[in-house]
Amino acid sequence: MPEQDFMPIQSFDFLEFYVGNAKQAAYYFQYAWGFTPIAFAGLETGLRDRSSFVLAQGEIRIMLTSALGASGEVADHVYQHGDGVKVVALRVENARRAYQEATQRGAQGVMEPTERSDEFGQVVLASIAAYGETVHMFVERDVYRGAFLPGFQAVNNSGRIHDDAVGIIGIDHVVGNVELGKMDEWVQFYEHVMGFTQLMHFDDRAISTEYSALMSKVMQNGSGRIKLPINEPAPGRRKSQIEEYLDFYDGPGVQHIALTTDDIITTVRNLMARGVDFLSTPMTYYEDMKDRADTIEEDLHQLAELGILVDYDEDGYLLQIFSQPIGNRPTVFFEIIERKGAHGFGEGNFKALFEALERQQELRGNL
Ligand code: FE2
Numbered sequence: 001m002p003e004q005d006f007m008p009i010q011s012f013d014f015l016e017f018y019v020g021n022a023k024q025a026a027y028y029f030q031y032a033w034g035f036t037p038i039a040f041a042g043l044e045t046g047l048r049d050r051s052s053f054v055l056a057q058g059e060i061r062i063m064l065t066s067a068l069g070a071s072g073e074v075a076d077h078v079y080q081h082g083d084g085v086k087v088v089a090l091r092v093e094n095a096r097r098a099y100q101e102a103t104q105r106g107a108q109g110v111m112e113p114t115e116r117s118d119e120f121g122q123v124v125l126a127s128i129a130a131y132g133e134t135v136h137m138f139v140e141r142d143v144y145r146g147a148f149l150p151g152f153q154a155v156n157n158s159g160r161i162h163d164d165a166v167g168i169i170g171i172d173h174v175v176g177n178v179e180l181g182k183m184d185e186w187v188q189f190y191e192h193v194m195g196f197t198q199l200m201h202f203d204d205r206a207i208s209t210e211y212s213a214l215m216s217k218v219m220q221n222g223s224g225r226i227k228l229p230i231n232e233p234a235p236g237r238r239k240s241q242i243e244e245y246l247d248f249y250d251g252p253g254v255q256h257i258a259l260t261t262d263d264i265i266t267t268v269r270n271l272m273a274r275g276v277d278f279l280s281t282p283m284t285y286y287e288d289m290k291d292r293a294d295t296i297e298e299d300l301h302q303l304a305e306l307g308i309l310v311d312y313d314e315d316g317y318l319l320q321i322f323s324q325p326i327g328n329r330p331t332v333f334f335e336i337i338e339r340k341g342a343h344g345f346g347e348g349n350f351k352a353l354f355e356a357l358e359r360q361q362e363l364r365g366n367l
Contacts, residue, residue: 005222006101007195009090012171012226013139014054014061014148015257016087018077019327022066025083026053028326029062032274033334034166037155039148043068046151050074054148054155058169060259061148063087077133083327085254087127087135088174090226095140099126105193110135120146128193131176131186131230132252136194166270172258172337173218173227173345177245179252183215183232190219190228199227202347203234209354214242218345229345231255241357244366248329256322256333264319264338265298268306271336277324279356281307297340311348316341322353330364 019025029035035055042051049072052065065086067075077086092098096113103109107128114125121144127137139149147154178186190196200218213234220227233242245255261267272278286304293300296310296317303310308321316339323334337346346353361367 005195007092007098007221009092009098009221009223009226011059011091012174013089013091013137013141014063014087015085015171015174016052016063016065016089017083017332018074018081018086019064019066019083020078022051022053022064025064025066026055029055029064032271032276033057034164034168034270034274035060035062036165037157039152040155041152045153052152054152057165058260060168060171063148081133081249081251081253082329082331084249084332085134085174085257087137088130088228088254089137089139092138092140093142095124095126095138098138099128101195102128102193107189107193111137116150118146118150120144120150123149125149130189131178131182132249134176134253166274167261167263167267168259168336169262170260172260172335172339173229174257175229175231175255177231177233177242177249177252177255179246180233180235180243182252183217183230186230187217187219190230194219194221196221196226196228200345200347202350209236209351209358214240216345238367239361241354241361244361244364245331247366249331254332256335258320258335258337261336261338264308264321264336265302265306267336268308268321271323272306278307279322279324279353279360281309281352281356285309285352309346309349309352311342311344311346313342313344315343318342318344318346320346320349322356324360330361330366 035057038056039054041047050065050067052063054063099113110127110129116123123144124140127135130136196219198217199220202216213236215232215234216229218229231242233240308319311318319338321336325333
């Protein structure tokens with residue numbers, strides 16, 4: 001029998017990216033990805049070393065942070081890794097307890113439980129180390145009524161020419177890449193320290209192409225709301241996409257973030273119209289799908305036109321597409337996913353996806 005959930009997590013709270021130019025990244029996420037600016041912290045709010053822009057869409061909040069000088073944690077992180085995800089924040093009922101449970105079970109503490117308050121209420125924040133330099137922050141904010149967190153000022157969007165959201169509503173999963181041989185260490189971390197269980201496992205025979213292979217294990221928390229798959233490279237004939245990531249990110253880190261929509265065709269059309277680039281899918285993929293066209297509600301021609309992939313499991317199907325890397329380095333990217341009952345991660349598409357990734361990798365001279 002599984003023991004009682006010692007780490008009850010309510011949801012993803014926010015994702016913080018450390019980036020080279022947060023102000024311009026905020027513009028990108030607003031106008032390309034349809035997010036709305038909600039909060040800001042920087043020189044005007046009393047910070048001296050960084051500025052942070054917070055944007056929201058549906059239940060998703062992303063924070064974009066840049067250094068205001070050449071030294072310090074943010075500058076060092078961007079210098080080494082390029083733009084990337086620093087914090088995967090998890091909302092909990094009791095951040096002190098979450099921190100205590102995790103550190104007692106072997107997690108390395110990064111920030112001890114810290115209370116912050118302003119006129120809108122108070123929050124408790126604490127964080128622990130995850131893979132690479134990535135951090136999990138526990139956020140307890142039940143009584144907080146402000147725009148984001150104490151220390152941030154709300155952004156006034158009135159009078160601004162404002163595009164509509166593109167229909168992205170939540171975070172489905174956040175995937176980490178770890179080094180060869182490190183998978184089990186991180187599986188154990190999520191099991192023992194975070195109380196997660198392993199939902200699925202794909203080995204390198206399931207996920208391989210002519211050139212590369214990888215292994216993937218999907219970890220999920222007690223409620224099933226938080227899914228954190230972990231990838232490890234497997235030896236292939238040439239450099240795998242995971243190795244390419246590890247080389248250019250200079251270590252383990254978040255590979256992709258899957259965002260949910262309930263109308264993927266409209267969402268992807270919107271994103272493409274705003275300049276977001278996606279991986280393309282060969283026409284042969286849809287030719288192979290023709291005899292299954294009546295098993296999906298969507299028009300196969302529209303899916304083919306946009307390059308949206310389809311996968312099935314015993315509970316239904318899912319639709320998904322992957323963006324190009326969002327920064328200069330071939331590292332972090334997004335997935336758009338619409339679930340029609342299926343609980344999988346597109347494993348039936350892994351081969352088609354990897355071949356698409358490898359075409360891009362080859363163009364970069366990294367295959
Ligand atoms: Fe994914």
